[in-house]
Amino acid sequence: MFSAKIRSEVLKEITDVISTLVDEAKFNLAADSLTVRAVDPAHVAMVDMTIGKDAFEDFKADEGELGLDLDKIKEVLRLARAGDVISLEHDEDRNRLVVRVGNITRHMALVDTAGMSDPKVPNLDLPAKLVVRTDELRQGIKASESVSDHIALLATPDGFEMVSEGDADSVRLDLPKDLLDELQSKEKVRSLFPLDYFSNMVKALSSAKTVTIFLGNDYPVRIEFGLAGDAGNATFLLAPRIESE
Amino acid sequence: MGVDLGVLLNSTPQRLKDFRGKVLAIDAYNVLYQFLSIIRQPDGTPLMDRQGRVTSHLSGLMNRTSRVLQQGTLPIFVFDGAPHPLKLGVLRVRAGIRARAEVEWQEAREAGDLERARRKAQQAVRLTDPMLESAHELLGLMGVPIVQAPSDGEAQASHMVQKGDAWATGSQDYDALLFGSSRLVKNLALSGRRKLPRRNEYVTVQIELIHLAENLESLGLSREQLVDMALLIGTDFNEGIRGIGPKKALKLIREHGDLETALAAANLDMENFEEVRRIFLEPDVTDDYELAWEEPDGDGILEFLCQGFDFSAERVRTAVRRLEEGVASRGQSRLDHWG
Numbered sequence: 198m199f200s201a202k203i204r205s206e207v208l209k210e211i212t213d214v215i216s217t218l219v220d221e222a223k224f225n226l227a228a229d230s231l232t233v234r235a236v237d238p239a240h241v242a243m244v245d246m247t248i249g250k251d252a253f254e255d256f257k258a259d260e261g262e263l264g265l266d267l268d269k270i271k272e273v274l275r276l277a278r279a280g281d282v283i284s285l286e287h288d289e290d291r292n293r294l295v296v297r298v299g300n301i302t303r304h305m306a307l308v309d310t311a312g313m314s315d316p317k318v319p320n321l322d323l324p325a326k327l328v329v330r331t332d333e334l335r336q337g338i339k340a341s342e343s344v345s346d347h348i349a350l351l352a353t354p355d356g357f358e359m360v361s362e363g364d365a366d367s368v369r370l371d372l373p374k375d376l377l378d379e380l381q382s383k384e385k386v387r388s389l390f391p392l393d394y395f396s397n398m399v400k401a402l403s404s405a406k407t408v409t410i411f412l413g414n415d416y417p418v419r420i421e422f423g424l425a426g427d428a429g430n431a432t433f434l435l436a437p438r439i440e441s442e
Numbered sequence: 443m444g445v446d447l448g449v450l451l452n453s454t455p456q457r458l459k460d461f462r463g464k465v466l467a468i469d470a471y472n473v474l475y476q477f478l479s480i481i482r483q484p485d486g487t488p489l490m491d492r493q494g495r496v497t498s499h500l501s502g503l504m505n506r507t508s509r510v511l512q513q514g515t516l517p518i519f520v521f522d523g524a525p526h527p528l529k530l531g532v533l534r535v536r537a538g539i540r541a542r543a544e545v546e547w548q549e550a551r552e553a554g555d556l557e558r559a560r561r562k563a564q565q566a567v568r569l570t571d572p573m574l575e576s577a578h579e580l581l582g583l584m585g586v587p588i589v590q591a592p593s594d595g596e597a598q599a600s601h602m603v604q605k606g607d608a609w610a611t612g613s614q615d616y617d618a619l620l621f622g623s624s625r626l627v628k629n630l631a632l633s634g635r636r637k638l639p640r641r642n643e644y645v646t647v648q649i650e651l652i653h654l655a656e657n658l659e660s661l662g663l664s665r666e667q668l669v670d671m672a673l674l675i676g677t678d679f680n681e682g683i684r685g686i687g688p689k690k691a692l693k694l695i696r697e698h699g700d701l702e703t704a705l706a707a708a709n710l711d712m713e714n715f716e717e718v719r720r721i722f723l724e725p726d727v728t729d730d731y732e733l734a735w736e737e738p739d740g741d742g743i744l745e746f747l748c749q750g751f752d753f754s755a756e757r758v759r760t761a762v763r764r765l766e767e768g769v770a771s772r773g774q775s776r777l778d779h780w781g
Contacts, residue, residue: 238609239463240776309655319781436775
């Protein structure tokens with residue numbers, strides 16, 4: 198059983214975060230929350246999201262799962278006007294999701310979840326932790342996009358840096374400790390990431406003012422952030438590029 | 443060859459770069475047959491080295507695979523193992539067709555009928571052990587992982603897609619859908635400008651992506667029912683019912699729900715259908731494989747193709763450059779390597 202009402206902005210936020218990595222996702226339902234865990238087809242990045250029932254205007258669910266095509270959710274979201282509440286209901290007999298927005302009702306075919314495994318979250322030991330403003334990250338990404346396809350994230354005892362090095366140009370964003378909400382980094386750590394992934398992840402964050410970044414040396418990065426006014430939280434994991442030689 | 447379902451299925455056109463970062467499990471036999479069939483002179487003569495050894499398959503592997511890898515796509519080549527006993531019949535029939543085509547090819551060539559010669563040559567295509575060996579060796583030098591299927595390559599590729607080790611199966615046949623592959627990529631080896639058979643016309647062949655779930659949904663069938671339909675039409679493992687094509691089969695299964703009921707209603711009989719069903723629904727596959735995309739051995743490729751098979755060094759260097767570009771776009775680790 199699943200029946201919920203959700204503000205369109207919140208559903209958009211959830212959808213944007215997941216669709217950064219996958220076109221289809223399995224939504225795991227429980228009485229008080231909804232969780233999604235998905236890995237992109239190239240196995241480069243993962244999202245692990247939990248949305249508490251408080252993110253919804255109304256939420257009733259039994260244990261279960263729903264396979265959703267995120268493009269279809271986006272189609273519905275395009276029909277929504279600001280402030281609209283979208284109603285979602287699982288029609289178990291016909292295995293459809295009945296989505297209502299305004300005066301429109303869409304019966305949405307569900308995606309078979311049989312082939313969707315629950316990815317295992319790797320157990321990462323990440324020595325550096327920092328809390329940075331999302332708009333600062335956006336600036337760093339914007340500066341890097343014309344320079345390189347990659348971006349290095351560095352944490353030192355004194356601050357956080359984002360560095361992109363192209364063939365001719367390089368660009369760097371320096372955020373000294375006093376511009377960060379939090380910084381724990383005993384020594385310098387650095388990892389290099391594909392910029393398109395990192396950029397899409399950060400762009401998908403719409404309500405989080407800050408994110409918490411956990412970083413290591415040539416190691417995946419973990420990015421934690423709140424969703425839906427902190428009624429939900431999510432983690433992105435992104436695998437590093439390994440520089441040979 | 444596989445089952446003929448094309449007319450019933452929806453597909454979306456794709457570009458090679460749409461598969462960037464994605465893993466494609468390619469049916470190696472299928473793609474090698476494609477290369478051997480297409481890469482020919484107008485009179486049907488395949489590419490050969492100075493010793494008269496066929497090199498069409500190597501040329502195709504070099505050119506096509508390097509373009510796939512250049513885009514940052516990660517191919518896996520899945521080779522057939524021992525054929526299922528029920529496939530032997532089909533294989534014998536095909537061997538007969540090939541032998542006949544071979545004779546007719548020579549006749550057509552001597553008669554100067556190029557069109558017919560080329561067509562017959564394509565029907566006479568044979569994939570020999572030395573070709574398979576050279577294909578293995580070249581793929582190894584290119585750094586492409588090879589998976590040996592216990593039986594059908596498409597079944598194994600589909601299994602790897604179901605497990606999440608690959609994003610899609612690459613094949614010209616629709617059998618992968620019967621084997622449960624959620625996505626099938628067609629024309630990977632074929633896209634571009636192609637001549638229509640028996641006509642002096644060219645078409646642009648596009649890469650196509652077929653989603654299993656979407657097609658089942660729009661046909662209103664389960665995968666089991668799709669398999670039952672295929673059995674009526676005929677597969678590599680059974681002959682099917684004479685006079686029943688895709689549309690009729692769809693109608694019958696929709697009407698009767700399953701094969702048994704459809705057969706009973708039409709007062710028809712089919713041998714081994716339970717076994718053939720099992721081949722598709724519970725295929726013989728393995729989890730014993732390793733997937734690693736190594737750096738290409740550029741010098742090794744040059745030596746193997748230019749000295750070994752008289753390829754033009756310039757063309758091979760172009761392909762090697764593409765492979766290197768692909769590696770540069772790679773360097774990317776996967777999450778499952780960590781923690």
